[in-house]
Amino acid sequence: MERLKMMPKLDIKLPFMKKKKKKKKLYEQYKDSLLTYLTSPSKIDRHPDYIKIDKFHRIIASVNYPRVVDPGWLTRLIEMNLDFDLSIHIKPYPIESSISMLESEIKKQKTDLYALEAEGKIIPQSLIQKHQDTIALLNQIQQGREKMFDMSLYIDAKSYDKKGLDKITSRIKASMASIMISPKVPSYQMYTALRSVLPIGCDELHLTRNITSSAAAACFPFAITSLEHHATGILIGFNQVNNIPIVIDPFELSNPNVLVLGTSGGGKSYCIKLMLMREFMEGVDINVIDPQAEYTDLTKRFEGKVIRIAPDSDTVINPLDLMGQSYDEKKLSLLSFFRVLMGELTETQRAILDDCIDSTYEDAGITRDP
Ligand SMILES: Nc1ncnc2c1ncn2[C@@H]1O[C@H](COP(=O)(O)OP(=O)(O)O)[C@@H](O)[C@H]1O
Ligand SMILES: [Mg+2]
Numbered sequence: 001m002e003r004l005k006m007m008p009k010l011d012i013k014l015p016f017m018k019k020k021k022k023k024k025k026l027y028e029q030y031k032d033s034l035l036t037y038l039t040s041p042s043k044i045d046r047h048p049d050y051i052k053i054d055k056f057h058r059i060i061a062s063v064n065y066p067r068v069v070d071p072g073w074l075t076r077l078i079e080m081n082l083d084f085d086l087s088i089h090i091k092p093y094p095i096e097s098s099i100s101m102l103e104s105e106i107k108k109q110k111t112d113l114y115a116l117e118a119e120g121k122i123i124p125q126s127l128i129q130k131h132q133d134t135i136a137l138l139n140q141i142q143q144g145r146e147k148m149f150d151m152s153l154y155i156d157a158k159s160y161d162k163k164g165l166d167k168i169t170s171r172i173k174a175s176m177a178s179i180m181i182s183p184k185v186p187s188y189q190m191y192t193a194l195r196s197v198l199p200i201g202c203d204e205l206h207l208t209r210n211i212t213s214s215a216a217a218a219c220f221p222f223a224i225t226s227l228e229h230h231a232t233g234i235l236i237g238f239n240q241v242n243n244i245p246i247v248i249d250p251f252e253l254s255n256p257n258v259l260v261l262g263t264s265g266g267g268k269s270y271c272i273k274l275m276l277m278r279e280f281m282e283g284v285d286i287n288v289i290d291p292q293a294e295y296t297d298l299t300k301r302f303e304g305k306v307i308r309i310a311p312d313s314d315t316v317i318n319p320l321d322l323m324g325q326s327y328d329e330k331k332l333s334l335l336s337f338f339r340v341l342m343g344e345l346t347e348t349q350r351a352i353l354d355d356c357i358d359s360t361y362e363d364a365g366i367t368r369d370p
Pocket of ligand 2: 268
């Protein structure tokens, strides 16, 4: 027994021992190709300065950036209400390489400045400024206050036709130029460029420029006020400028009132009805005072109660309904109700009213003690 255990396991495969291969299930067999089939376009049409995959795409790269940027400086770009995707790649640059790169840059700048001086030429202010900037940056990196990154920015402009694509391209280029970015359409590289804007995190185009941490932080264009929304809110609409959804819960506001303004026929009632329906779906109790019977159909559609208030109406509102209030609370609000109905009451009248309310409730079997 002991010996048997010690024996190495034999692994001989004889033809008759061969296990019958199980047939793969049809789904398993086609799983990968099915996914490819469902997700890939039927055709990609490549052209020197655009690419066609259902829509026409043109990638616009940024090749030059402003010297200084403010936080949210890209806001103007993303707020364009055009059909485009924006892709930013930010890759850390090793500190040692940053330092040696900056050191050789400073040396080069010094040589240039010296050469100009030796020739007796006027030194341009921009060159001096650049030299000072580079020295300051090197200091900050050495002190660990800044880091260097490689950044690239691409925009994928989209349109259903070539003419539209040209139009949107020039608008995007103008917008980029307005924030001091130099746009460039990388000709004969559209496919590579398209892969660089896809959300797969690969920058194959590699039109990078090195930036500091503070400049990288300032890039984030997503810090715009219109993105603020309440988690429990309902969709109110879309920001006309940037198409960002506006989701608000009026009950989260310090004063939950809503005022809708607009020209007549502009869709105010439509907007309110939509809001009511969305609030209703969130479980909010809805009461509408509706002098023009505009909400009757909507109320019926949601199986609500229509109460017609008129002398000949067979439905009434019962102001004595407790509606979840305690007896004492209800009585207080009833006294205010009668004051509205009949004007200011004297002490005696109020006492009589008080007794009447009590006895009315008593008749209905409702007393102060629950
Ligand atoms: N977003 C919308 N989508 C489709 N139709 C709308 C929209 N907004 C308004 N309408 C239509 O426009 C017309 C006028 O809207 P309405 O809400 O009655 O305007 P208002 O109350 O401002 O006078 C209605 O027939 C309404 O159905
Ligand atoms: Mg209206």
